[in-house]
Amino acid sequence: MVEDTMFSGESKNIEYKVSLPDKSEKYMKTIVAFANTQGGKLIVGVDDKTHQIVGVENDVLFQLMDGIANAVSDSCVPQIIPDIEPQTVSGKTVIVVSVEAGKNRPYYLKSKGKDNGTYIRVAGTSRQAFPEKIKELEMEGARISWDELTCVGYPVSEEATEKLCQDIEKFRKKAGMSEHSVKKEQLINWKILKQSEGQLLATNAYALLTSDYFSFSKTQCAVFKGKDRAVFLDKREFTGPIYTQIEEAVDFVLRNIRLGATIDGLVRKEKYELPPEAIREMIINAHCHRNLLDESCIQVAVYDDRLEVTSPGGLYNGLTYEEVMNGHSKIRNKGIANIFSQMGLVEAWGSGIKRILNAAEEYGLPKPKFQEFDNMFRVELFRNSFQMINEKENIGEASEKHRRSIGETSEVAWRTDLNDTQQKIIKLLSEDHQLSAVKLAEKIGVASRNIENNIKKLKEYGILIRHGSPKNGYWEIVDKDLQE
Template structure:
């Protein structure tokens, strides 16, 4: 660890002690917590409040180091072997106790036992692990993936199996992968199904891929007014097979962000304000890497300034934030990850973060933000604050109306603010111009309030006009192409 990082303050991976406490348990919690998470360093001889380097007297230096080694050996289970060394800083000697992320988890204090003596690092503190976290640590230590375990009480049906196999084939075809028939035997090879004593049994992954059996397996989606969660504009909850949840969640986001269009010659090219690749990657990664022992749901939130995807569970099995950003990956849900790869949803291990970053950069957006909390991981993709534009290169004189509105120019640029919901509204009203907001909401699958807000926007843009009474009237959709022609005559 670089000097400026080690001595710039306490963090998730660094803790200071001005002197060793009389009771070793007070700092053994930190040693255990480092081993259970991403490793770290305990530095003795620095004031944790002022960051002043006090140092350890040379007369007692090796005595203190021996005491730390003995305390770790006597107090911790399974065995932790730290690296303990002196280091000179600004003419003073400190002791640096380095603990690696352990492989034989969970680590705990012998005196308290596993249930009460297991600790993890949260921000800059060591906290007692909750039962569900201890269970995950146990599975990490045993190299067991929860999604590969038998789902007791869940039956394997021919109908569900055939539908899953067919969906896998369809996804492969859509992804441009080599087409081949998927049968029950492949699901057994991929550890989606288990075979024992002539019986075929479901795994937890099979249940996740074929039903809404687990209450926590759902994707909660919402649109908020502004930049916080104070006011809902729309919210939906998707259940069922997790790959279907992914598709529904992506569609939800696309319905609630702007869709711009560019007229290039005679070709109209549509483009969302956020890169589709990044949206899909964020939601796929959330499902692929979530902690399935945590009963929280995946959340997808659209704000005025960003798209935010939050998944239960922090980084897995000692993986550090720096490693994630450099493309390293540790697979939490092996069966799900494998099936996503077979379906073409995952292209290359460890590439998800880079794909999101690259897609945002190509779009000219601010760099996405990645946050790890105690029990969740969040990705934020920032929206462009400027509205999308509809650009149309015209020929000949610019109309007087256009000059008044925009100014004399040889190239027309008309600001529009269409999102996917608005396009669906226009499409449905062109088919039936007497549909009410309630009916539109039912057909599109969004809240009535969302429809009303979008209709108001379309009316402001002079794209939608209401004729007659609210009860017996009808809608007129102004042809956008004709409107453009009028402006360029």
Template structure:
């Protein structure tokens, strides 16, 4: 570690002591916390308030070093073996105690026991770990991924299994991947299902991919007025298989940001104010790397100046912020990550952060911000006003979209429409480029039924299709208003 980093102040990986406390427990918490998170260095001989290098007297230097080694050996479980060495800075000697991120987690103080003596680093402090964090540390130490464990009591049904296999095939096709037939045998190989004594058992990953079984498995999305969470403009909560949550959350964001457009001859070219690739990557990463032992849910928040995606759980198993930014990855949820890879949602391990950064750069946006705090990880993608006025006028703002949706009830009033037909109208008021397949997916219905209902809406004159099936869009007509104008 470079000198300017080592002596520029305390951080998640650096802690100073002007001298050793009389009770070793006061600094043993730091040693344990380093081992349980990303490792770090305890430096003795620096004032933690002024950062002044005070040094350690030469006559007691080696006595202190032996005392630190003995205290760590006597106080910590499992065994922590630090690197303890003196270093001379500006003519003064300090002691640097280096602790690596441990592999036999959780580490704790013998005197307090595992439940009360397990500590982790948060920012520049050592804090007692909550029970769910201790459970995750235990699984890290045992090399166990929670999503691969058996979901006791959750049934394996033929219908759910076939739908999951079919959805994986469809995602592969949309991603342009090689055609592959997916059956229950593949799900067993991928540790989504288990075989035991002739029976098929569900894993936690199977439950996450086929249902809303776990209450914490949901994606909360919201639009806020301004730059804080004081006033809601819109909010949705998506449940069900996590890959459908991802699709729904991405669609929610796209519906609630500006869609600019330019007219090139007869061709209308549309462009969102934020790169869809980055939006999708942020939400996929949140689901792929979240801590599934934490009962919080993933949150997607849209403000006037940014998009913010927050997932439960900090960086995993000793991974550092610097490593993440350099493309390194440690997989927290192995089964989910593997399925996402098979579906084409994940292209290459460790590439997600770089893809977000590159997409923002190509769009001319400020550099995205990545934060780890209070056992959460947050990514912020900043909006800007780079769109020209003509692009804004040819496109649509989120406020216009929300206003159109509010007008939906007026449009369909006076018609004897089914609930499905009303839902279709409101969906198309939100996003006029939705295909019948997309509408079917969002409503959880078959495409044929949606197509029949769309045909009826077209016959009533409520829907008009413009352009080709692939690149066209829907227009929702306020027939009641038109009829009133015709009779005046």
């Protein structure tokens, strides 16, 4: 029931106030954050610590509701129009302020300005948005896709254009699609190239599809021993056109999982332990929906018990987790999504999650896990413990033999070297796992925003994981070697 969800505890979409603070700014941050993220409800008359329904006195009920409406109107830019209504729960009256995900982003506090007054929801708290997040919100509000913007200074060469056109044709043929010639005119129609004053200009999508121009455009792949990131068995970093990264990453995973044989009557059939179509879908989705304003990389990790694919950027433009699981889709990178569709890499919009779930079910695997964070999205496909006939070597041994056979070495780092501040953060958190960003800033002697930026990177590297609530939770250092 909706009521059960509303009063079962604070979350990304629910916040409680036992009473209205004297200063409206304290709860206006939440209103703004809801509008900038996935919407939500601010409920007045519920204790945020005990979840006890305290209620609001009837003689001040409508006065408080009017006060909230006026505060929202006076404090928030652009205009936010919440739905404010009383609701009776367990014989007591509470005020429910419902805010929809806004379309005119970014929303911010007028008194603080856009740079300092833009807030988003992270887990169960409202936090000031980083500059890169504000930029993404601006693009969402303007209905602009970053990959369709002009890539200033990037050349449009006949050679690169011809290769991209030929590769699109090859992918179409491989996917069994109708064959037709692809020329630069199609690339212009698909907004991959632009015409301006008789010149052809490259978009960011064109650069991503023809080169390794952007340093963040790479797919980091690794095999780990066990169920965490403590010990590497193999690691690779793939760059170049993103569609080649997808194929190389899929091949990497297939090389590092078991390939066995099953007997169907008199016919012997080879079969991977994980469905290749699900692996491919996970990696395609990561590239198609990633946040290109976030300079992190896509990561593909093979563990003893699962395959994990992580892409930068949470859900896009107010899309909720529930909507994603029900097949809804909002396109973050329109140019790339269009090309993937033309190549046959994307079959139907919003079908990726369902295809992964169906493939896992057909294989008899545990249900895949989908996790949404404030700055990343992760899909986990779990491996079965069964043994197949004529099973290949353990993944570590197979991976090592493969490296020797092709003469490769694993010199690519899964993450960049930690800077001085990040090393100090790890050292302090190894001594006290509950230190806040403010406390870390005091001990290290830098600004809190500096700490928050570095913590964000450590989380993206897979080194730090946050457990529990922002107030009462703790940090886990995943890479055990860093604690020594």
